[in-house]
Amino acid sequence: MSKYEAKDFNHLLGKVNGLSEAQLKAHFGLYQGYVNKLNEIWEKLGTVDKSKANYSFNEYSELKRREPVAYNGTFLHELYFSNLGHEGAVSPDLKKAIEASFGSFDNWMIDAKACLASAHGWTLTVYDWNLNRVSNMLVQSEHHVGLWPNVSVLCAVDAWEHAYMIDYGTKKPDYVNNVMNALNWNAINERFAHINPPKK
Ligand SMILES: [Fe+2]
Incomplete structure (x- = not known):
């Protein structure tokens, strides 16, 4: 699977009342961290042994248990940043x-x-x-x-x-x-x- 690339939300800097550039930049960095972990998990899932999956502990099992953390950490942040910016009004x-x-x-x-x-x-x-x-x-x-x-x-x-x-x-x-x-x-x-x- 090809690597997922983090999106660039720098256009929001200085455009969101009440959120400073320092606050937003720190948050973008955290989002990038989730993207990195998501890619790392997907890379490991591509090669890991699936024959001994287990509830208590197993590498495949643990990767699958952590996948939603990195996945949702990535895509919930994208939804959040995309719906910031003081534009329009409710339709x-x-x-x-x-x-x-x-x-x-x-x-x-x-x-x-x-x-x-x-x-x-x-x-x-x-x-x-x-x-x-x-x-x-x-x-x-x-x-x-x-x-x-x-x-x-x-x-x-x-x-x-x-x-x-x-x-x-x-x-x-x-x-x-x-x-x-x-x-x-x-x-x-x-x-x-x-x-x-x-x-x-
Ligand atoms: Fe966040």
Whole structure:
């Protein structure tokens, strides 16, 4: 398998109110680390002996157990960086879907902020194909604990400490308020249009 290349998000530097260049650069470096580990895991999976896979310990088994950490660490960061940058506003179609699911756009925002405040980890606004509605999902440790099946991610917000400690220290509520005002709605609308769920 060819190596996966990290994407360049330097265009965000200086463009996200409330996130300094130092904060964003440190975060880009961490993302690059997940990409490196994902490539390392995939390379080793290409040659490792699969005949003795085992729950307690085995090299193949351990690589498979760690693969989602590096995979989600890579692609959740890409979703997050791609939906930052103060662009556009929620589209009429997505607004309608959010209102059908949460009662109002404001209720969705209140729930998203509560989700971000609830634990370290990710808050993902998703389209849930099991229940045909928009939901907020809290993904906690290791980038995959709490991840539901059969959902499409519309918006990803990172609430791990490394996402805000340089700029905010322990003032997480300030980060939460700022980051939810810094979304790139054009990107989020495009994801929703791409999955094109049935209208309610
Ligand atoms: Fe992060």
